Amino acid sequence: MINKWNKTLLAVLIGAALFVEGGFGFGVTALAAGGEQPQTADTAAAAGQASYSLTPLIQAAVQSASVEAAPSGRRIAVTVRMYNSGTERLRVPDFELRAQTADGLEYKLDASSGNKKALKPQEIAEMVFMSVVDSTSPLELAGLSFVHVDEYVYPKQETQLVSLPLGSDVWYGGAGSTDRLPTRVWGQTFAIPGLNSRLVYTPAGFSRQTTEKGPAVVVTVLAENKGTGREAVPDFRIDAASDQKKYAGVRTEQGNVQLEAGEKAYIHYAVQLEANAQVDRLIVMTTETFAADGQTTAIDTGKIVIAVPDGGLAEPTLDTGYSIGTPIRIDPLSKAIDHTEISLVELHIQQNPGDSYKTGFAKFRLTNTSDKSVPTPSFEAELVSAGGAAYSGMRQTSVPDTLNPGLGSVISYAYHIPLSESSGGFVLKLLDGKTASPYNLTIAALQVPVQQEVDNGTTLHLYPFDMTLEDWSVGTNYVATNTTYSYKMKVTLDLKQADNVVVDSNFSKLHFEVVDKLGRVLGTGDSAFTGTQKLVSGSQTLATSNIQSEQIEFPVILNLYEQFDTASGAAKRFLKTLQ
Structure with missing residues (x-):
């Protein structure tokens, strides 16, 4: 019996700790067990209470509260997190959740059909409540109360279980509501209020880009698991806003992102903007779902505001001491580069x-x-x-x-x-x-x-090759069978290749153009560094094709290029002119 009592007490303490991490942190009036008068907020605070009991073993905390415009009026929504600190499966107690406004009105909130009816031992569950008020007048929430209603007596008897005030954490929707939210500067680590999670997040990347859909901002957040076990990144999003308008973001990763204890990973959010739109803040948003009569309603709640970085750009630290030929420092958390x-x-x-x-x-x-x-x-x-x-x-x-x-x-x-x-x-x-x-x-x-273009005499550098032109001459080649001719270049080369660097048919080619004294291209040719007809050290003959004139012309010069193919056509780098 003593062991069972100790386990139950430990479970209650753990539950309280969980609610400290994830709860709203409002001042709360809670009804003590046994039907005693509720404690005051001051008494609760002095006692160090962090969770508030609906029953001796079931605690409740508010995860989010919001008031937003709806097609038929104003929508009040509240998400409550409940925790079973016992060692047995327990039924969720019957209660009504009521919202009080600053002007003294009270509204009963309907429970989502997806809310759980019972909690397993040590289970934490989210309960969603919502009501639409047929009014366009602004509503400001002042408090919530959990009320047990006994309808089997006459007159019906109401017992207040928990009463708590609501403050600045209520989300009222739109860009203007961000003034009520906690604010972080760029690069400041944060946890998401109201979520039972040991994950923390640090803004790490911000850039403006243009896609087929128009301008967008892309936000990179570094997620870190500070807990002792595996945890999934919750399904939140990041929006962008100015004083006039808010733009919804989407997470680019598909499916769940799981982090082991101590693990770090990037998650990314894209926000499509209008043309010429300027945004100066980001809003961390969570979404819950309310279900009733076979239909679902997504309920968004703003949690934290993050100022965009100075200059509107944040990227990996710039390496100002890089030397050409040395390894590039890649972001170690990037999964794009493997070994x-x-x-x-x-x-x-x-x-x-x-x-x-x-x-x-x-x-x-x-x-x-x-x-x-x-x-x-x-x-x-x-x-x-x-x-x-x-x-x-x-x-x-x-x-x-x-x-x-x-x-x-x-x-x-x-x-x-x-x-x-x-x-x-x-x-x-x-x-x-x-x-x-x-x-x-x-x-x-x-x-x-940028590498300076220095005339190295007869040596050309086309990494991984160093090619020295030891001798060259230009002549013509006449084919009597079809009465055609071409220019030909006889060259003697000394070709050296860097160790442990492989080239194949995808590598650049040596491209040369025969040009007359007026600058007209008379013929072109290509020679590869791979294959059966590849360039080698020693003497060889290179022939042109695509003759652009009907007669042999001299004097001519040769322009040499390094050339490779791209999706937009051939790309050339001028190397040298041979007279």
Whole structure:
């Protein structure tokens, strides 16, 4: 008997602790067991009470309360969390939940048909109550009361079980209601009031993006489990607002997100905006469901306001000390990159002959750091100038499916940049386009210089190759069988390749153009670094195709390019002119 009593007492204490973490924290008047007069709020506070008993073993706390406009008037909604601190299954006591307004009116709230009728031992359940008042006049809630009504006596007898005032935590809907909510600055960790949870959240990322649906803001929140067991991230959302309007957000992750004790993970929210909309705050919103007569009503409640970051942008810490060729620091919580080291090995920006714009050319080495094959990661690469202009990279059309252990592969990106862009350095952002598709998430940001185009004589650098032109000459090739001709270039090369870097048919090609003295392209040709006709050290002959004139013309020059294919066409980087 003593052991059973001790277990029951311990359960009650645990339940009280849970309600301290998740309850509203209102001043409460609670009816003591045995029908004694209710304690005052001061007495309850002095006693350190944190949960309020409907019965000796069932405690109740208010999780949320709201008043919002409805098609037929004003909707009052309250969610109550109940806890069975006993060791047996207990029936939820019969009671009415009533809401009192500041002007002295009282409204009985209907119980959702989804509310539980009984609680298992140690079970916590949410009970939803709602009533629609046929009035357009503003309503301000002042308090709630739990009332037991005995209708089997005449006149019916009412017993107040619990009475509590409501304060600033009531949600009144709309952007203007945020003044009543607790506020956090950007980057400040918070827990969601009213939820029985050991998870805490830290705003970590904020960016403005444009999709086919229009402008949007994407918010990244770092969730951390401070508890001792696995816990699911509750189904809340983040909205964005200004003084005039509120925009609803959606979580991009599908399904439940489970966190083990001590685990951290990102969750992401996207908020579609109107054109030219400006928002200055975020609102953490929870949603409960009220069910009646086969229909359901979603009830939203604002919990916390978060100020947007200064400048309207928050991303991973910028790496200002990056050196080309070294591994890029990827956000360790990102799941976009698996056992792969990424290094920027080339960044060129220049105007190719004949073009009316500049071309950017970025090349990355991807190295498998594990002992098994891994999929080639998919990421986007964006260049941001000192003036804030963002240029999206066009990735090479084809990439290898997998990376083998200990080996590197090369992936290239091209950029179209206006002639007016004069930045000597850019911020390079690696973007994850899958986790929160169709939105992009920044997984790395680094300050990078543009490589200077230095004439190295006859040596050309096309990572992972260093190609030295030891000799060259231009001639013609006539085919009598079909009376056609082409230009041909005889070259002697010394070709060196970096160790442990694999190239395949997806790698860049050496592209050359035969140009006359007026700048007209007379013919073009391509030579690969792989395959049976690949470039090698020693002498070889390269022939043109696509002849653009009907007769041989001399003198001519050769323009050499590195070229790869993108979804928008061929991307070229000018290398050298051979006379």
